[in-house]
Amino acid sequence: MTRITLNSLPGFNFWVKSRWPQLIIRAALLGGFLIAILAGFFGTQVGNGNISIVAVWIAWWAALILVAVPIFGRGWCSVCPIPMPGEWLQNKAVLGPPDSGSSSKSGRRFPKKIHNIWLQNGAFSALALFSVVILTRPIVTGWILLALILVAVGVSLVYERRAFCRYLCPVGGFIGLYSQLAPLELRVADSSICASHKEKSCYRGNDQGFGCPWDVYPGGLTANTNCGLCMECLRTCEYDNILINLRSSGDNFSQVRGQGLDTSFKAFIMLGSAMIYSAVMLGPWSELKDAAYQIGSLPWWGYAIALLALTWVALPGLFYLTTRAAHKLTPSLRNPKQTFNIYSGVLVPLSLTAWIAFSLSFIFANGSYLWPVLSDPFGWGWNLFGTAGIDWTPYLTQFVKLLQVVVLTAGLFWAARKTRQAAAVMKAPRQALPVTIFTTFVTFILLWLFIG
Amino acid sequence: MSYMRSSKYLFLIVILLAGLLVAFIPLPVPQNEPAHRIFYVDSRAFAFTPAEIKVNQGDRVTIKLTSSDVVHGLYLDGYNLEISADPGQTNELSFTADQAGSFRFRCSVTCGDLHPFMIGKLKVGPNQLLWRGAGLAILAALAGVWKFRQ
Numbered sequence: 390m391t392r393i394t395l396n397s398l399p400g401f402n403f404w405v406k407s408r409w410p411q412l413i414i415r416a417a418l419l420g421g422f423l424i425a426i427l428a429g430f431f432g433t434q435v436g437n438g439n440i441s442i443v444a445v446w447i448a449w450w451a452a453l454i455l456v457a458v459p460i461f462g463r464g465w466c467s468v469c470p471i472p473m474p475g476e477w478l479q480n481k482a483v484l485g486p487p488d489s490g491s492s493s494k495s496g497r498r499f500p501k502k503i504h505n506i507w508l509q510n511g512a513f514s515a516l517a518l519f520s521v522v523i524l525t526r527p528i529v530t531g532w533i534l535l536a537l538i539l540v541a542v543g544v545s546l547v548y549e550r551r552a553f554c555r556y557l558c559p560v561g562g563f564i565g566l567y568s569q570l571a572p573l574e575l576r577v578a579d580s581s582i583c584a585s586h587k588e589k590s591c592y593r594g595n596d597q598g599f600g601c602p603w604d605v606y607p608g609g610l611t612a613n614t615n616c617g618l619c620m621e622c623l624r625t626c627e628y629d630n631i632l633i634n635l636r637s638s639g640d641n642f643s644q645v646r647g648q649g650l651d652t653s654f655k656a657f658i659m660l661g662s663a664m665i666y667s668a669v670m671l672g673p674w675s676e677l678k679d680a681a682y683q684i685g686s687l688p689w690w691g692y693a694i695a696l697l698a699l700t701w702v703a704l705p706g707l708f709y710l711t712t713r714a715a716h717k718l719t720p721s722l723r724n725p726k727q728t729f730n731i732y733s734g735v736l737v738p739l740s741l742t743a744w745i746a747f748s749l750s751f752i753f754a755n756g757s758y759l760w761p762v763l764s765d766p767f768g769w770g771w772n773l774f775g776t777a778g779i780d781w782t783p784y785l786t787q788f789v790k791l792l793q794v795v796v797l798t799a800g801l802f803w804a805a806r807k808t809r810q811a812a813a814v815m816k817a818p819r820q821a822l823p824v825t826i827f828t829t830f831v832t833f834i835l836l837w838l839f840i841g
Numbered sequence: 842m843s844y845m846r847s848s849k850y851l852f853l854i855v856i857l858l859a860g861l862l863v864a865f866i867p868l869p870v871p872q873n874e875p876a877h878r879i880f881y882v883d884s885r886a887f888a889f890t891p892a893e894i895k896v897n898q899g900d901r902v903t904i905k906l907t908s909s910d911v912v913h914g915l916y917l918d919g920y921n922l923e924i925s926a927d928p929g930q931t932n933e934l935s936f937t938a939d940q941a942g943s944f945r946f947r948c949s950v951t952c953g954d955l956h957p958f959m960i961g962k963l964k965v966g967p968n969q970l971l972w973r974g975a976g977l978a979i980l981a982a983l984a985g986v987w988k989f990r991q
Contacts, residue, residue, distance in 0.1 A: 437951055525954040671945070673962045675888030678955055754918075754947065755957055781949065786918035787942070794974040798981045805985020821986045829982045836974045841943060 392634040394578075405620050405633065408484050411468065419470035422534060424766060429531020433768025437758045437781070439527040440766035445534070446524045448759050451752035453564075454744050459638075462571030463564055467618040471537050472554055475545025476602070486599050496549040499556055499604075505651040509562030510658055514700065516559055517662050518693045521669060521681040551602040554617060566655045567741045568613040572638045575607065575616050575631065582630045583608030591622035591631065598624030607631060614652075650726075653733035654705065656740055660831065661700030663743035667838040671750050708733060711827040715812075715820035723815060731811055732824050735804040739828055742800025743835050746793040750839065754783045790840045797839070801832045856984045863976035868969055870941070875899040882906050884913035884926060884948065887955035896938045898966035903935045914949030917963060925950050941966040 395401050404410055421444065429441035436442040457465045477483050479496060516523065516533070523529050537558075544553040554561050577583050583591075591607045594600035598621045601607065605615050607622040623631045668674065669681050680688035712729045723731065757779065762768075764777040771777065805825045812821040878900050883890045884907065896902050906915050906926040914925035915934065919942070924934040948959035 435951055436954060437957060521955070521958070525957070670958045671960065673889070673892035673945075673960055675892060675959075678887055678958050682955055754945075783916065783918060783947070786945070787940075790942075790970060794970065794977065798974070798977045801978050802981035802985045805982045807985075809986045825982050825986050829978060832978045832982075833975055836971060836978065840974060841968065841971050 392574075392636045395633045395635060396629075401633075402623070402629075406624050408624075411620065412484055414468045415470050415473055418468060419473050422470045422538070426531050426534045426538075428767050429527040429529075429534065431767060432527055434527055435768060436525040436527060437755070438762065438765070438768040440762040441527045441530045441534070442525065443755075443758045443762045444766075445530060447752060447755050451748050451756070453560075454748040455752070458564055458567045458571070459741065459745070460571060461573050461618070462568030462613045463616060463618045464571075464573065466554060466561060466564060467620065469554070471558070472541045472545065472551050474538065475542040475553065476551070478542065479545040479549075480599065486594060486596065496545070496547060499548045499552040503556060505649060506556070506562045506565070506655055507651045508557050509559055510651060510654055512557065512559035513562060513655075513662075514658055514697065517658075517665070517696060517700075519684060520666070521678065522684060524670075525682075550600070550604045551617065551619075552604075555603055555615065562655055563659050565614045566652060566659065566737055568616075570638050570738055570741060571613060572635055573618075574613055574634050574636055575618060575622070576610055576634060577608050578630050578632050580608055582628050586628070588627075590625045590627060594621075595625050595627075598622075600625070648730055648734055650730060653730050654701070656733055656736040657704045657708070658700045660736055660740035660743060661696070661704050663740060663747050664834065664838065665696050665699060667743075667747050667750075667835070671747070672838065705733075708736075708827060711823045712820075715817075715823045718823065719817035719819040721815040721817040721820065728815075728820075731815070732808065732820075735807045735811065735824060735828060738803035738807065739800045739831060742796045742803075745800075746796050746835065746839050749789050749792055749796070753785055753789045755781075756784060757782045793839045794836070797832055797835050801828055804828045852987060856980060856987075860977060860980050863973055863980060868967075868972075870898065870966060873897040873899070875901065875937075877901040877903065879903045879905065882915065882961070883909055884915070884959075885909040886911065886913075886953045887948070887959040889915070889946070889948075889959070889961035892961045893964065894961070895964045896966075898938060898941045900938045900965075901935065902938050902963075903933060906932050906934065911952050912950050913952050913959070915946050915961075916949035917944060917946045919944040923949050938963075938965045941968075942970055943968045 425441040425445055428439050432439045432441065453465055480486070519529070523533055540557065541553040544557060545551070583589075586608075588595070589606070589608075590597075590600075592601050592605075601622060602619050603615055603617045607616070607626075610616055623633075669677050676688070677692070680686075680692040683689050709725075709729050712732050713725055715732070716725055716728050721728065758781060760776040760779040764773045764775065765771040805821075805828060808821045808824045808828070809818070812818050812824075876897070878896050880891070880894050880903070882894075882904050894902075894904075904915065904924070906913070906924055907930070908926040908928045910928060912925060912927050914923060916923045917934075919940055920936060922934055922936055924932045926932045942965060944963045944965065946961045946963055948956055952959065
């Protein structure tokens with residue numbers, strides 16, 4: 390498949406190798422992050438009048454799901470401010486590497502038994518149980534943001550590299566999943582150069598940069614999942630052998646190789662959460678909203694059990710039965726678990742488009758809350774930019790429904806195409822039928838939730 | 842080889858035409874005598890009762906909005922109409938339901954934590970977009986799994 394190498398663009402290497410642009414963006418985002426924490430604690434507790442809620446859960450979330458993840462993959466991770474303070478302490482440096490260059494290796498290795506995304510799956514599910522409260526109460530958002538930064542600092546002080554981002558961050562887990570679909574990738578130009586290079590400075594670091602903070606050996610990269618696009622390897626590679634390429638979306642998304650059970654479950658968690666969130670936040674069912682909001686009450690326990698049951702049991706269980714049926718239809722050399730893992734990859738585009746459809750509803754209906762809080766972030770009556778008086782106005786609400794149909798249909802097409810490719814490579818083309826029936830059925834449910 | 846290529850293009854053309862047909866073909870609309878429909882909608886944190894209103898396309902709709910607790914609003918997507926109600930007062934919104942489909946109505950006056958999620962639905966006639974969406978989804982699934990290339 391054709392790739393366009395961005396490194397050949399004039400000035401590209403200069404801008405990505407220089408630490409200053411990244412530092413400036415991250416520092417600005419860290420400033421915004423701290424303002425969001427302060428606003429959560431000290432600002433008005435009216436959610437839509439507080440920048441912690443509006444900037445994080447409306448503006449940032451929409452930018453992440455609608456732009457950053459589909460286009461740049463882990464692009465957000467390359468500028469995320471959450472691990473910054475921890476990295477500074479770990480590296481004992483703010484900007485450049487120390488002379489030895491390898492200080493991001495200091496600290497212990499993260500326990501090998503949990504070199505997977507089960508903890509991230511658990512963290513995302515745990516947050517999902519409280520999401521309605523987190524999304525609406527500034528002080529809870531303040532605590533969550535503060536906790537994220539403190540945990541990231543703590544993990545950086547104990548473990549080497551960006552262990553928090555790689556194994557714990559509840560957001561990083563799904564960004565990694567969806568980065569497989571992004572049209573942007575970091576790869577080596579010539580793997581034989583890497584093979585013969587004994588120093589492995591991209592992994593170990595040198596005086597030009599740190600060893601890969603994501604604990605990835607760039608020479609072996611074949612997927613985007615674990616590459617945080619931090620650009621350190623571009624700085625440390627002595628042969629300019631690292632490229633940033635444009636490719637067709639999801640070009641390396643080869644579910645035929647199969648993914649781990651942890652990644653398969655991430656897809657189910659994301660798909661199920663998109664369904665539940667749509668029902669709770671966009672549906673007319675007030676009992677559901679009350680149940681999700683009244684934490685600790687009996688209805689909340691019902692909601693929590695339903696959410697966990699859907700994402701961890703029902704969807705994976707139904708999909709397992711579907712892949713069993715596919716296996717019975719045309720037996721292949723793969724065992725049922727492998728078949729399940731291989732086909733669960735097709736849920737990645739489907740669940741991403743479900744989240745895009747959900748976020749479209751959310752941003753167009755609630756985006757106008759952003760203008761007042763820009764001028765009055767704490768709800769204290771300020772009017773910094775003269776926008777404090779702008780009234781809430783939903784934008785293009787019916788047009789959004791058309792967009793949602795297009796997005797969900799495209800997601801199903803993508804999923805069906807991947808299903809066919811996986812089935813063809815397994816020399817069991819008829820296996821595509823039950824899996825596509827499953828994804829079509831899921832799409833019907835999503836259509837009903839969004840435009841029904 | 843040329844047979845494969847031509848069958849691929851033929852398939853693409855058929856899918857595209859079918860997609861256009863599903864998306865744009867006029868569907869039969871039930872002909873009902875327009876009526877004047879009055880709905881008493883009570884609002885409280887964070888629910889409208891009734892939460893779903895069904896009318897026929899062309900009906901004259903009057904929504905009498907009351908509030909049981911704090912000030913609530915009602916903004917109707919698609920029609921871009923808005924009213925609000927103070928506790929104990931009734932406010933009225935009248936319009937002709939000339940656009941068919943499903944439309945959310947949402948609270949337009951900040952009323953508490955779940956205010957952004959205080960949502961109801963107005964259903965006007967058959968929801969053609971939903972059916973067309975389902976049809977397009979089936980076509981997308983067929984197009985995705987169709988094997989037009991060895």
